[in-house]
Amino acid sequence: MKSFIKIFLLCLLPAFSIAQIDRTWGYVTAKQADSLKRSVLTEKNDTIKMAAYRSLGFYYQEAIPDSGLYFHEKHLALAKKLNMKLWLADAYSQTGFTLTFTRNLTKAYEYHTEAMKLAGDEKSEADNWRPWTFSNSKNSHEARIAILGMNYQMMGNLWGALGDREKQKAYYLEGAKLGESINNGKVVFLSYNNLLGTFPSDSAILVTNKALKFAEASNFPRISGALLRLAINYADKKMWDSAFVFAQKAITNAKANNNLNGLVGHYKEVSLLFARQNNKDSCLYYAKKVLETAEVTGVPRHFVEAYRSLSNANQLNNKTDSAFKYEQLAHKLFDSLNNIRLANITKYQNFAFNEQLRLKKMDEEKTAYANNLKMMGLLAVLGGILVVAFILYHNNRQKQKANAVLESTLANLKSTQSQLVQSEKMASLGELTAGIAHEIQNPLNFVNNFSEVSAELTKELVDEVDKGNTDEVKAIAKDLKSNLEKINHHGKRAADIVKGMLQHSRSSTGQKEPTDINALCDEYLRLAYHGLRAKDKSFNATMKTDFDESIGNINIIPQDIGRVVLNLINNAFYAASLPSKGGFPESDKIHEPTIWVSTKKVGDKVLISIRDNGPGIPSSIKEKIFQPFFTTKPTGQGTGLGLSLSYDIVKAHGGELKVETKEREGSTFIIKLPVV
Amino acid sequence: MKILVVDDEQDVQILFEQRFRKEIKNGDFVFVFAFSGEEALEYLNKHEHEAVLILSDINMPGMSGLQLLEVIKTKYYKPPPTVMMITAYGDAENFNTAKQLGADDFLTKPVDFISLKEKLKTIQ
Numbered sequence: 001m002k003s004f005i006k007i008f009l010l011c012l013l014p015a016f017s018i019a020q021i022d023r024t025w026g027y028v029t030a031k032q033a034d035s036l037k038r039s040v041l042t043e044k045n046d047t048i049k050m051a052a053y054r055s056l057g058f059y060y061q062e063a064i065p066d067s068g069l070y071f072h073e074k075h076l077a078l079a080k081k082l083n084m085k086l087w088l089a090d091a092y093s094q095t096g097f098t099l100t101f102t103r104n105l106t107k108a109y110e111y112h113t114e115a116m117k118l119a120g121d122e123k124s125e126a127d128n129w130r131p132w133t134f135s136n137s138k139n140s141h142e143a144r145i146a147i148l149g150m151n152y153q154m155m156g157n158l159w160g161a162l163g164d165r166e167k168q169k170a171y172y173l174e175g176a177k178l179g180e181s182i183n184n185g186k187v188v189f190l191s192y193n194n195l196l197g198t199f200p201s202d203s204a205i206l207v208t209n210k211a212l213k214f215a216e217a218s219n220f221p222r223i224s225g226a227l228l229r230l231a232i233n234y235a236d237k238k239m240w241d242s243a244f245v246f247a248q249k250a251i252t253n254a255k256a257n258n259n260l261n262g263l264v265g266h267y268k269e270v271s272l273l274f275a276r277q278n279n280k281d282s283c284l285y286y287a288k289k290v291l292e293t294a295e296v297t298g299v300p301r302h303f304v305e306a307y308r309s310l311s312n313a314n315q316l317n318n319k320t321d322s323a324f325k326y327e328q329l330a331h332k333l334f335d336s337l338n339n340i341r342l343a344n345i346t347k348y349q350n351f352a353f354n355e356q357l358r359l360k361k362m363d364e365e366k367t368a369y370a371n372n373l374k375m376m377g378l379l380a381v382l383g384g385i386l387v388v389a390f391i392l393y394h395n396n397r398q399k400q401k402a403n404a405v406l407e408s409t410l411a412n413l414k415s416t417q418s419q420l421v422q423s424e425k426m427a428s429l430g431e432l433t434a435g436i437a438h439e440i441q442n443p444l445n446f447v448n449n450f451s452e453v454s455a456e457l458t459k460e461l462v463d464e465v466d467k468g469n470t471d472e473v474k475a476i477a478k479d480l481k482s483n484l485e486k487i488n489h490h491g492k493r494a495a496d497i498v499k500g501m502l503q504h505s506r507s508s509t510g511q512k513e514p515t516d517i518n519a520l521c522d523e524y525l526r527l528a529y530h531g532l533r534a535k536d537k538s539f540n541a542t543m544k545t546d547f548d549e550s551i552g553n554i555n556i557i558p559q560d561i562g563r564v565v566l567n568l569i570n571n572a573f574y575a576a577s578l579p580s581k582g583g584f585p586e587s588d589k590i591h592e593p594t595i596w597v598s599t600k601k602v603g604d605k606v607l608i609s610i611r612d613n614g615p616g617i618p619s620s621i622k623e624k625i626f627q628p629f630f631t632t633k634p635t636g637q638g639t640g641l642g643l644s645l646s647y648d649i650v651k652a653h654g655g656e657l658k659v660e661t662k663e664r665e666g667s668t669f670i671i672k673l674p675v676v
Numbered sequence: 677m678k679i680l681v682v683d684d685e686q687d688v689q690i691l692f693e694q695r696f697r698k699e700i701k702n703g704d705f706v707f708v709f710a711f712s713g714e715e716a717l718e719y720l721n722k723h724e725h726e727a728v729l730i731l732s733d734i735n736m737p738g739m740s741g742l743q744l745l746e747v748i749k750t751k752y753y754k755p756p757p758t759v760m761m762i763t764a765y766g767d768a769e770n771f772n773t774a775k776q777l778g779a780d781d782f783l784t785k786p787v788d789f790i791s792l793k794e795k796l797k798t799i800q
Contacts, residue, residue: 441764445786446687452789453694460697479694486687533735538769540740 027221030258033059047129050078050087057094063260064297065101072098085124086143089115090134093151100158101261101299112155119148135184136218142182149178149187153194160198168198185218193226205233224254224262228269235273243273264293264302271309280317287313304334424641439497439530443490450490454483514553517606517673521547521565521597528569541576546598554606554675556653561673564646564657568610568669569597571642574633575614575667601675605655608671616663625659678706679796682716682732682744683762695789705796713739717747727757729799731783734763734770742773749778758799762787 028036033056040052053075061068072095079091096111118124124144131143134150152175159167172195179187192211196204208226215223231246247270254262271286287309294302307330314323457476464472525543532539576593596611617625624630626647631640643657650657654674661667681692689709699705708727710716713736720727730748734741741761749756760781761774771782781795 441785442685445764446685446691448786449691449695449789453691457694457697482690483694486690490687529737530735540743543737 027058027257028055029256030059033258046078046082047084050075050082050084050091051130051133053078054091054094057098059258061094061098061101062262063258065098065261065299068098069095069102084127084129085118085121086127086131086134086140086147087129088127089118089124089144089151090147092118093147093154096151097154097157100154100161103161105158105161108158112151112158115147115151116155119144119151135182136186137182142184145178145182146184146187149175149182149184150190151175152178153187153190156194165198169195172198185214185216186220189215189218189220189223189226193223193229196229197225205230208233222253222257222259222262224250224252224257224259224266227253228262228266231273232269235276240277247273260293260297261299261302264290264297264299264305267293268305268309271313275312275316278316280313283316284310284313300333300337304330304337307333420641421645424645436497436527436531437534439526440494443493443497446490447487447494450483450487454480454487457483510557512555512557515556515558515561517551517554517556517561517608518547518549518599520558520562521545521599521608524562524566525569525597528566528573532570532573539573539577541573541593541595544594544596546596548598548600551599551601551606551675554673556673557649560649561653561671564649564671565608565610567642567646568671569595571669572610572612572614572667576612578614604675606673606675608673609668610671611666611668613666616665617659617661617667618663622659622661626657677704677729677796677799678708678727679729679731680708680710680716680719680727680757682710682713682730682736682741684711684733684736686711688733696793699793712736713741713744716744720748729796730757730759732759732761734761734774742770742777745774745777745779760795 036052036056040049040056043049043052053071057068057072057075059068060071072091076088076091076095079088082088092111092115096108096115099105099108099111122141122144125140128140128143131138131140134143135146137143152171156168156171156175159165159171172191176188176191176195179185179189179191189211192207192214196208196211201207208230212223212226212230214220215226227246227250231243231250234240234246235243247266250266251263251270254260254266267286267289271283271290274280274282274286287306290302290309291306294306307326311323311326311330314320314326457480461473461476461480464476522545525545529541529543532541572595573593576595579591579593591613594613596609598609598611600607600609621630621632626643628641628644630644647657650671650673656670656672658670658672659667660670681688689707692707692709693700696705696707700707708719708723710719713732716730716732717739732741732744741763745759745761748759756778758780759778760783761770761779762783762785763770764785774782783792
């Protein structure tokens with residue numbers, strides 16, 4: 001029951017909300033701090049949480065800096081997460097301030113620099129959540145300037161901690177200017193307070209009072225430092241009452257604000273004030289207060305102050321041993337602290353120097369990088385172009401080379417082809433020569449014989465005229481006329497054969513002309529037959545022709561088609577006589593080599609068939625016979641070009657060359673030509 | 677004397693008729709003509725023993741002069757008629773074959789009609 005009531009009561013406790021600290025610059029009392037610590041754990045809103053951590057940081061930062069740092073780091077983390085620029089600037093600034101307390105000066109410098117950047121940027125003013133937290137104004141510009149001014153103060157503090165008083169003063173003054181520009185009491189107060197704390201002045205009381213008025217006007221609570229300085233200043237003027245009043249005020253104010261750091265200094269100063277008055281007990285009392293406070297904060301520097309105060313107070317009280325003991329403790333601790341401090345300073349100076357170098361280097365690197373980038377880009381583009389150009393050039397050259405090779409190969413092929421065609425023509429002409437000789441021989445014989453006999457007849461004619469035998473004269477004259485016609489006929493016949501031979505050997509003129517295909521076939525049949533007879537005396541074959549007289553003239557290149565016909569007839573003769581030479585396995589079979597040459601008009605086509613009764617073409621080679629250089633004849637007897645050329649010629653005439661064959665029965669080659 | 681001339685060239689007939697104009701006129705020779713071997717055999721079958729002398733070309737389409745010679749000399753006619761072969765190819769092979777087959781004489785084209793006349797007269 002008891003615990004229930006407790007919980008109930010707790011629930012009734014007014015929860016301290018962040019809204020309530022609006023007008024207190026975020027500073028909170030011990031009670032409020034306790035309440036905040038509880039509420040922050042359950043708070044869902046990050047923004048509220050951030051503000052709460054900020055206040056908690058404030059509450060602890062000058063009392064227990066480690067705790068202050070803990071809260072400010074949470075405060076900073078949330079500001080980063082929310083990316084609220086002004087709050088973030090302030091968070092960096094406050095965390096840096098706390099870091100200065102914990103003597104992490106390097107990091108403090110980093111944070112203040114970061115705060116400087118953010119608060120120095122007008123764009124940060126876009127963040128206008130509770131700007132009065134920073135400036136007592138709803139204007140986010142004023143908030144930003146206030147944060148910047150405060151950061152100058154803190155930067156001054158940092159330089160003070162580093163022992164650079166020049167920079168410390170410069171930052172304080174700059175901060176004061178900024179504070180005045182927006183009439184911000186807190187900033188102005190802190191600036192003057194800080195200045196006076198570091199740089200004593202004759203008009204210190206006046207300035208301090210002025211500063212305190214700024215603080216009062218802006219409701220800034222942390223004024224114990226200024227109050228204490230007034231106390232010291234009054235003491236200097238031997239105005240002891242005023243001095244102790246302000247000293248008391250300072251202590252009260254520091255306590256109220258949990259400013260233990262300030263309190264350590266205040267107790268120390270008050271102890272010294274009493275020493276100056278030779279008030280030994282009070283001197284010792286406040287010296288002990290210093291130690292008590294130091295024991296609360298646990299800050300080593302505070303212990304140094306405490307030991308010194310105690311040493312001083314004991315000296316005053318003639319307790320030399322204790323005085324010496326504390327002096328020793330102070331000395332020892334101070335030395336160790338100083339070492340840390342020196343180390344920190346060296347570290348920092350190195351850092352600062354390095355930082356400067358780094359920034360400079362970064363700038364240079366940036367420029368160099370940009371230049372390099374440009375250069376690299378340029379080089380890359382140039383390189384790319386070069387590569388492309390080279391590839392194109394190379395390809396072009398390769399192509400040209402390949403083209404040259406191809407062209408020369410083509411030229412070679414063409415010349416070889418024409419040579420082959422020519423040699424095939426000459427070869428077939430050679431085969432024809434004997435036949436042609438025979439063919440010419442016959443008409444020439446007739447020419448000679450008829451002219452001789454005509455000469456004899458002329459003599460007889462004269463005799464008969466002398467006899468006056470008119471009938472006989474007439475008969476002789478008639479014979480003479482007939483003979484002359486025969487001479488003329490056979491002369492023409494011989495001339496035609498020579499003409500045909502010349503046409504055969506001549507390169508094709510490519511001129512199509514109306515040609516009597518029957519006469520052409522007949523002529524070449526005779527030429528082929530006599531050609532073969534001339535070569536092989538034992539050769540003989542039966543030739544049968546069947547010409548379709550209705551064909552008339554068809555438009556062809558006569559010497560080309562003649563060559564085809566001759567070739568096919570020659571092949572037919574060759575094939576037809578094969579069985580007699582053992583072409584058929586049954587050697588006893590009586591075989592009469594026969595070839596059939598026929599023409600026939602079918603529709604708009606003319607068929608020229610050349611058939612033999614040879615062994616036929618085996619199906620295994622049937623597909624190959626139209627290929628160039630394919631021959632079944634013994635080596636040296638055939639070029640293997642005959643059918644290939646024939647095929648091409650017929651094709652060029654828009655016709656077809658086909659073969660029908662049956663093994664042991666013979667083959668028929670059919671030339672199909674269009675009539676038109 | 678009846679002489680059978682076998683040649684595929686038809687103008688041979690006119691030529692012979694003119695060359696032997698006087699002889700024909702005088703009735704010394706009677707010429708008959710066949711334009712192929714087959715035609716010659718046909719004639720010989722019909723008019724057995726009429727032709728005393730046969731003058732045959734060798735190179736003819738179909739039955740060649742040599743084939744004709746062989747048939748005449750070996751198969752059908754006894755006593756066989758005198759056969760004189762005429763060819764444009766005066767080569768040894770044709771000559772030898774003709775001789776083997778029993779040809780009585782061998783002439784080459786162009787025919788020398790003067791010497792032919794002499795030969796015919798001796799046979800007569």
